[in-house]
Amino acid sequence: MKYFPLAKFKYVTHSDEDPRIVTEKEYQQRLNSYTTQKTALFPLLTYRSEEQTSEYPIFFLPLPHILDLAEQFRLNSKRIQKIAGHLPPIAISQFLNSLLIAEIFYTNEIEGVKTSQIEIGTVIQENNLIAHRQNNVSKRRLGSTIKLYQKTQHGKPIHISSLHDFRAIYDILLKGEITADRLPNGQIFRDQLPNGEALTISSATKVVHRPPASESKIQQALTTLITFMNDDYMPALFKALITHFFFENTHPFLDGNGRMGRYLLSSYISSKFDRFTGFSVATAIHANVQHYYKAFIEADNAENRADLTFFIESLLDILVSQQQENLVNLRQSMAELDNAKQKIRQWIEHHQAHFPERTSPELVGQVLFSLAQSKLFSYQTVLGIRDNEIIDNNKQKGFAKAQTRRAIDYLTTMNAIKLTSAKPKQHEILIV
Structure with a gap:
């Protein structure tokens, strides 16, 4: 039988039993299957009635298509690294910087934050040129943001072992990008809003998710996330995608959560796989943004009971597609560079006498x-x-x-x- 979301399962099963009982049985079978990957992360999920629950642990089933996508992701990463291993340093640096421009531009574009690719490129150059100075960050807009990505580019992965690490990254990544009224109003993260206002995440027509309302709940959620992030029992790729979902589900800040969530995913993939794939996360998501948001909406739906099988499948589809585009671009540029070498040799042979x-x-x-x-x-x-x-x-x-x-x-x-x-x-x- 085809694997359906639990929210739809009762509509496709042929049984005389109460649909709720049928769905519960299916849920228990999925959750307790020998192959199920189960976590101790309990996201806050929302029903259509807008009632909420955090009783379901995140899990997923490594279905054949998911395993195929994961293997394709790993193979693509190795292919990218192999090509990069034959490229000279300037070519690698230039290609990574081009990816970085797109990554910063598109992560902002997804949130409706306007930036210029020329502006981003100028800051990348300035940061590189003053890297040896004590105050080595461009004073232009996004100087701090880009510097954080550049540290990842140069092999300095982030490590999160405390709640304050999340805040430290947030402050650097979004320095100057968050208006005063949207800065964190709690000790580390956001806290309850005045006048009983509730923070909501909405689609064009309705509320699709309400994240935890108080800082204490946020701290509890992210404390469990830190434990999960630093535990190696789950393969790195699946752990990265689950972390991305849980961080966004918790939504610990008033603004900038999407940009920070994509940065965390980018940094983790860069350190565990390759920088070319890591610096293409927002680019990939932007190209498939409706698919991306749909995956979140379904995963946040309490009727699906924290089954992230479809979420993981969707994000792997998005990332693998972008890897393949990167491979095409790298191979084409490498072929053009070989051709350029030949033209340079010919030019030198023709002119060296003078x-x-x-x-x-x-x-x-x-x-x-x-x-x-x-x-x-x-x-x-x-x-x-x-x-x-x-x-x-x-x-x-x-x-x-x-x-x-x-x-x-x-x-x-x-x-x-x-x-x-x-x-x-x-x-x-x-x-x-």
């Missing part, structure tokens, strides 16, 4: 190859590699600063590259 003094073919090749990586793996001009970065990279390879500048000037006069920014200086390759 190179300026102390300008070797190796040096010219390094400059052109750096610019080719930047052009092919960056989807925003603002992210393009700057002359000073090329100079610093070449210095590590034994080329003096003056030599690299001379090579850049020569290539500009030969129309192999062109100046795209005077301050800071930045060039674009023209021969690929």
Whole structure:
């Protein structure tokens, strides 16, 4: 028999018994199956009548399609890492920065928060350029947000072991993004609202969920979540998706919960699988936003009794689809980079007899190859590699600063590259 949500099960079963009894029997069979993955997380679920319950523990059944999707996710992650392992550092950095622009843009877009991709790219560059300074965060909007993602990009995973860790992440991630009247009104999280107002999550036509009303209830819920997050009894991928649901179900803040929930998912996937997939979470969700919200609505429905089977299946579908798109883009860019290498070699062979003094073919090749990586793996001009970065990279390879500048000037006069920014200086390759 096809696996149906418990809320619909009574309509599809053929039995003379009371539908409530039939549904209860099915629930017990699912919950106590040998293959069921069960947790000690008890979300606050809402009935259609708007009555609520937290008596059901989160569980899911690893159905064949879910196991297939999970295996596809892991294989895609390995394929992505294998391709990345053959890419030069500039190409990897540029591609990750391009993904990061989209990730920040779309996580805000989902919430109706307007940002500019050029603005985000500018902040990424500023944060990179001042990374060695004591105050190494851009003062522009989203400087703090982007810095947090960049720490993940550079292999610094977050660790949550206390309730205050949630708040610390929230304060950094959403610095300057939350209006004063929507900042947490409790000791750590939100608390009861004045005048008996209830925090609700609504669709276009009705209330679909009311999260816990008091900070004490939030603290209880997130304390159990911390235990779950730091326990390794469940496979990492399933744990990440369940954590995402439970955090959003608890909704511990007045504003910014969606952005923080997606950041937590992004950071966890980046550390456990690969950064390319981790930095595509919001992009994937934005492309399937109605599917995403429908999965939450069904999971929040008390009639489904905290069965997250369909929620996990839906999110895996969304993430695997985005991985496949990333693989296509990486393979295409890698093929273009191989073609660019050939064009650069041919250009050098044709022109090297007229190179300026102390300008070797190796040096010219390094400059052109750096610019080719930047052009092919960056989807925003603002992210393009700057002359000073090329100079610093070449210095590590034994080329003096003056030599690299001379090579850049020569290539500009030969129309192999062109100046795209005077301050800071930045060039674009023209021969690929």
